[in-house]
Structure formats: C-alpha cells, structure tokens
Amino acid sequence: MARLGELERKVMELLWSSPGEPLTVREVAVELPHHAYTTVLTVLDRLARKGMVERTKDGRAHRYSATAPRDVYTAELMREALRGAPDSHAVLVKFAETVTASEAEVLRSALGGLLEPPTEKKPGSPKTAG
Amino acid sequence: MGVAIVLALLAAVLLGPAGALLDRLQWIERVPKTGVLLWQALGLAGALSAIGAGLAVGVVRYHAGFFPGVSELAHDILRGRILTGLGVPEAVGLTLAVDAAIVLVSVMTVTTIRVVRTRARHRHLLDLVALDSRYGHGTVTLEDARATAYYIPGLRPRIVVSTGAVQILNDDEVAAVLAHERGHAQERHGLVLLPLSAAGEVLRWVPYMRRAPKAVASLLEFAADDYAARHASRRLLASALIRMATALAPPPCAFGVAPALVPRRVERLLHTVNRSRHLATLGCGLAGLLVALPIVIALAA
Numbered sequence: 001m002a003r004l005g006e007l008e009r010k011v012m013e014l015l016w017s018s019p020g021e022p023l024t025v026r027e028v029a030v031e032l033p034h035h036a037y038t039t040v041l042t043v044l045d046r047l048a049r050k051g052m053v054e055r056t057k058d059g060r061a062h063r064y065s066a067t068a069p070r071d072v073y074t075a076e077l078m079r080e081a082l083r084g085a086p087d088s089h090a091v092l093v094k095f096a097e098t099v100t101a102s103e104a105e106v107l108r109s110a111l112g113g114l115l116e117p118p119t120e121k122k123p124g125s126p127k128t129a130g
Numbered sequence: 131m132g133v134a135i136v137l138a139l140l141a142a143v144l145l146g147p148a149g150a151l152l153d154r155l156q157w158i159e160r161v162p163k164t165g166v167l168l169w170q171a172l173g174l175a176g177a178l179s180a181i182g183a184g185l186a187v188g189v190v191r192y193h194a195g196f197f198p199g200v201s202e203l204a205h206d207i208l209r210g211r212i213l214t215g216l217g218v219p220e221a222v223g224l225t226l227a228v229d230a231a232i233v234l235v236s237v238m239t240v241t242t243i244r245v246v247r248t249r250a251r252h253r254h255l256l257d258l259v260a261l262d263s264r265y266g267h268g269t270v271t272l273e274d275a276r277a278t279a280y281y282i283p284g285l286r287p288r289i290v291v292s293t294g295a296v297q298i299l300n301d302d303e304v305a306a307v308l309a310h311e312r313g314h315a316q317e318r319h320g321l322v323l324l325p326l327s328a329a330g331e332v333l334r335w336v337p338y339m340r341r342a343p344k345a346v347a348s349l350l351e352f353a354a355d356d357y358a359a360r361h362a363s364r365r366l367l368a369s370a371l372i373r374m375a376t377a378l379a380p381p382p383c384a385f386g387v388a389p390a391l392v393p394r395r396v397e398r399l400l401h402t403v404n405r406s407r408h409l410a411t412l413g414c415g416l417a418g419l420l421v422a423l424p425i426v427i428a429l430a431a
Contacts, residue, residue: 005257012258052258071273073259078274078292080252082378090245090327091252093314093350095279095307096374099390104376107393111372114365114400 007035007043012052015066022056022063133196133431134186140424141179145338148172153341157409159398162352164413166322169346171417173326176338179424184227186431188220196431234332241328249284256288263291265308268315271296277377281311283320298377303370306362313357319350348391355395368399 014031015023029040044064047053056063081092099107152158152172158165182196189199216224260270269289272278277294281287289311296304314320326343333339358367375392 005254009258070259073255074272074274077252077255077259077272077290078276078278081272081278081280081290082276090320090323091248091282093281093283093311093319093323093347095281095310096371096392097390098378098380099375099392101380103390103393104380107372107376107396110396111369114369114372 004043007032007039008047011040011043011047012066012070015053015064016070019066019069022054022058022065024058024061024063026061028064133427134183134190136427137179137183137186137424140427141176141183144172144176144179144420145336147337148176149338149341149345153345158349158413159352159394160402160406161410161413162349162356163317164410164417165349166346166353167417168413168420169342169349170322171420173329173338173342175420175424178421179427182424182428184223186428187223188227191217191220196428234329237332238325238328241331242324245324245328246284249282253282253284253286253288256282256290260290261293265289265291265304269308269311277374279307279311279374281314283314283318283323287315287320289315294377295374298373299370302363302366303373306358306367307370307374309358309361310354310367312361313354314350316357317350317353319354322346322350348394351391351395352398355399359399364399368396371396371399 010032011028014028025037025041025044028044029035029037032040044053044055048055048064052067054065054067056065081094149172152168155165158168185200185203186196189196189203192199192202194202256270256272260272263269263271265271268287269291272290272292274292275294275297277292277298279289279291279295281289289308291304291307295307299307323343323346326339326346330339330343355367371392375390
C-alpha cells in the first residue's frame, strides 16, 4: 500500500513536469523502469478516479494529464490547515494559532529578550555581568 | 428512588459547575497529562452518574438494590419481557434513555467517520503534493510562503511544516517545532481529542462539553511543549512559538474571542517550575475518586 502511494506520487510528478503535454501510459512507464506497464496503468486509473488525473483519447491511445498544477493542491491543503473549520481541531492540530495584533506586539517585545544569548549556551564566549 | 435522585444530582454537578471549577485550577497546567486525565475522569463520572440515575429509575420495581436490580432488568430484557409490568413513567423514561443513547452513539459515529475521512483525504493529498522532507519519516514540507506547522493524527500520522515556516525559523527552532509535533504523535493526542469533539457535537448544551474540548486541547499543547522541552531547548521552542504566532496577519477582530493560548505557552515555557510528582499523584487520586463516586453510591443503595 505504501509502495503504491509512492508510485502515485512519482506518476503525479511526471505529469506535473510536463504541463500542457498529456502523456501516454507508455511514456509514463518508460520513466518508471522498475514498474510494469499494467501497474502504471492501474495507478493512472486510480488517480483518474480520484479526480487528480484527466484522461483524453488520442487516436487509439489514451493520454493522461494532471487535473490541476501542484500548487493548486498545495494551496488547498494550506487553506485547510489555516482556516478554523468546526472540525479542524480534530482533523489537524496546529503548532500555533495566529494571535491578535495587540498580543503580537507583546510577544514580539518578549522575543527581543529571548534572543539575548543565554550565557550557558556558548562556553567560549565572554560572560556578561548579570 | 433515593439513589436515582442522588445520582441525578451528582451528574448535574459533575457535568455542570464542576467543569468551571476544574477550568480554574491553575496547578493542572504544571501536570498537563494529569489534567487531561482529570477532565476525562470528570466526563466519565458524569456519564456514569447520568446513566446510573436512569437505570435506578428503571429498576425500582425489583426492590432489590441497584446492581441486583440491574441484573434482573438485564435478564428481563434478554427474555424479551421488558415491557411487562412497566408503568407509564418507567416506560417513558426507558424510551427516552434508549433514544438518547441511539442519538448520541450515531452522531458520535458520524462525526468520527467524517473526521477520519477528512484526515485521510488531507494525508493522501499531502503524500502526493508535499516535498520530501529532510526532517525524517512522517514529516513533510509544503511549499508555501505562509508559515505554518501542524500535525495530522491517525494511524499514519503526518507532521507538516511549510517552507514559509522554515524560512522564518532557524534550524534549532525548526527542530523544537518538530519535537513538539512528535510529542503529539508519541502521546497519541488525536485519540484524546476525537471522542471529545465528537461528543461535543451532540451535547453542546451540557456545560461540561462546552469547556472540556477547549481545556483538553490547551492541556495537550502544554503536554507537547513539555515533550519538546525534554528533547530541545525551552527558549528555542518559545521563540519559535512567537515567530509562528506572529508571522501571519492577525485574525479579524471578533467579540468574545478567548485570549490566545500562545502567550500562556510562552510564559509557561520560560517560567514554569518543574513538573511536580506530588501534583501528578494528587491529580490521579482525584481522578480515581471522581470515577469511584457514582459506583460507590450505586453499591451503597
């Protein structure tokens, strides 16, 4: 399962790196020498079912292209990570919520104090009186 | 009937004002994991009391005390004789109890499924889109100028940092952030949050449910900070927190927004006293007492 995920990723990377130029299964498979043609076909179909990949008919062959460029998906993930949806707390746990402007001011001044190098950090440096 | 009233009163106190009391206990921030245990114990004790009160009404007719009565009720249910000899108040009470249980369980199930699906979809997309990270297995980088870092709980958890975050933090601060997220993963915080937010979905009117998810989420952040403090520097985690919390434009002002957790976390990282074994013992003892209370009352009946 994990290896299938890795292969999906590689296939998506190939499609993303040739925008505007849909690839045939064979063209994708050539770039993935350790994987059988049928495996690549399966992965492309899976990705098409998930809506990540578009299939167009070109003569007797099918050509595949990414539905959207990579940064569109990145933006979607960031939107999910940043917004405060009702469930978002259970879905993902953020490192730090963004604070209000007044809280930010207080925190920034605290940061100044924090950045004063603590004396125990660098044994070689001259000790400041304190 | 006496035991039903006592248990109902106990449930009302535990699921009502007791939460406000627990929210005000400052010392549990020093032992956040014990604090989480206390909140869980409070909820469990409240639920046991409420269920016990309902059952106590149902078993009055056996005149046999609480637990013997419950066992006779179970026998009757198994023999399909539940409705024989049931008075109107008992029948209404029983129906309400069963309905409430069905609603509670199904809404919790639906919410859980929804959350797990959203997580899975997010994780799947991440695995396709995110850059391979130099930070090790299960940690990925999202290419975006906005600074963020988060953790997706689940069987296959992921830790995510954006390139924007890596840009505003130095390497040691990134390490501190990752240590914090690993703390969430190691201590399985997702498993604590999920049932609470799922129950909160249906039981919004219960004061306990309005307080517990937020309080527990805060305590879990403290716990992850403590974990990170054992593997990285407190100062660096604090400075990373400040940089991350102030990196993005502040949210539009809204009335009634609780003060942010970040200032408290920074304060705690810089000035906290070491975790106290006595406090942890006290908290665990208190949690045990809470859960024992409804059981002892039912036994004494």
